[in-house]
């Protein structure tokens with residue numbers, strides 16, 4: 100990636116975005132649109148269609164029709180694989196264009212967005228494409244007078260609602276396993292980050308995906324997202340976003356067709372540093388990167404630092420020093436380490452979360468307002484206890500709370516004192532302690548002497564109110580299949 104290429108792409112006008120329904124570009128029937136404001140400088144980038152319930156129903160009908168036709172659901176697995184691999188190659192080919200479009204929309208620093216968005220989405224699509232001819236049905240060990248076969252069938256129409264952070268990567272986590280298994284799909288990206296998703300879905304059609312298999316509707320969550328959730332014709336709904344919206348989706352499923360609902364929700368992940376950690380400089384670096392990349396707008400952000408009291412002051416000094424050297428600013432500058440906050444509304448939410456907090460060791464304020472964009476100084480708040488609101492509630496911004504702990508038991512107690520359980524990190528040189536911490540921490544992911552690793556081969560899923568089900572890995576496939584039993588009398 101070269102800075103000159105980024106500068107050319109950032110100046111290009113954004114083509115008028117349309118939804119993609121039944122393989123065709125479509126505006127909302129009413130003509131309604133929503134403004135897309137770039138968080139880089141607060142300018143109006145373009146407008147996206149604001150779909151109504153009727154528009155969403157057209158997309159669902161198109162998905163159902165394509166599913167029933169068998170053009171994808173019953174086609175040869177090898178053909179599905181070929182098309183998905185071609186799609187991944189096209190994403191790679193257009194990676195810089197997709198990354199820049201996404202960054203103009205949501206403000207993630209390009210150094211991270213390039214790898215975490217198009218490159219990661221393409222690899223996810225490849226991973227599931229490769230699984231297509233490796234997932235087998237089963238024969239159950241029943242009485243020999245019968246044959247009981249367990250057949251893996253696609254479930255039908257899958258809906259997905261995704262957030263504004265990492266829109267390509269998270270969409271791919273849902274779309275790829277669902278399409279690999281032969282389902283049809285309706286996607287609703289966030290109104291704050293739809294542009295790169297629309298482009299990625301257009302590339303799927305260029306790769307040869309039959310019309311109607313992958314539809315994308317845009318617009319306000321409470322209308323278009325809710326329409327998907329309330330539909331009687333969507334068989335499963337995969338969601339990534341806030342717990343608040345996740346709850347409404349479970350209710351909507353209960354009040355409609357009892358569709359399966361899979362939730363990947365928020366986190367308030369503890370990052371725990373023991374005084375026996377072998378390399379406190381690496382730990383400090385990981386703590387800072389673990390919270391501040393993408394301005395803390397990362398589901399697994401290590402937002403609660405727990406430091407053993409014996410090293411507390413020295414360690415806080417280290418992270419404050421590192422934080423104050425970080426380059427915050429233009430997300431399309433290759434040197435930038437922390438980009439913009441995704442929207443003005445979200446910047447205000449983060450500022451509100453800090454209201455009345457007085458033990459701020461670094462940051463705590465908006466910066467670069469002269470750019471017209473939405474930037475926040477990375478913020479460290481010390482002397483926090485388990486009952487503090489800032490420690491309990493997800494901020495989803497560049498805010499790190501710091502608390503002290505006495506010993507292992509105290510660390511585990513504080514780490515688990517949360518309604519959320521998405522991720523955690525532990526720094527220690529004691530192998531026994533590392534294993535004990537992995538066993539005792541109630542979260543879907545526990546890192547030891549590292550933070551934020553990502554690979555398609557490992558599942559990502561939350562404990563407690565961080566959600567249910569898994570994205571990534573072969574485990575994610577189970578969300579999108581039915582296991583049908585066929586009993587045959589021999």
Ligand code: NAD
Nearest residue numbers: 261262263288289320321324325340341344363364365398
């Ligand atoms: P959000 O819940 O506000 O929005 C997510 C999506 O839901 C958007 O597409 C939005 O349009 C839609 N939506 C909003 N209201 C709706 C409604 N009433 N009915 C149906 N859909 C509706 O979340 P966000 O602010 O976009 O994203 C941030 C949240 O996502 C954070 O809580 C973060 O932790 C979480 N997240 C979790 C993971 C994970 O893997 N667990 C990953 C990334 C983000």
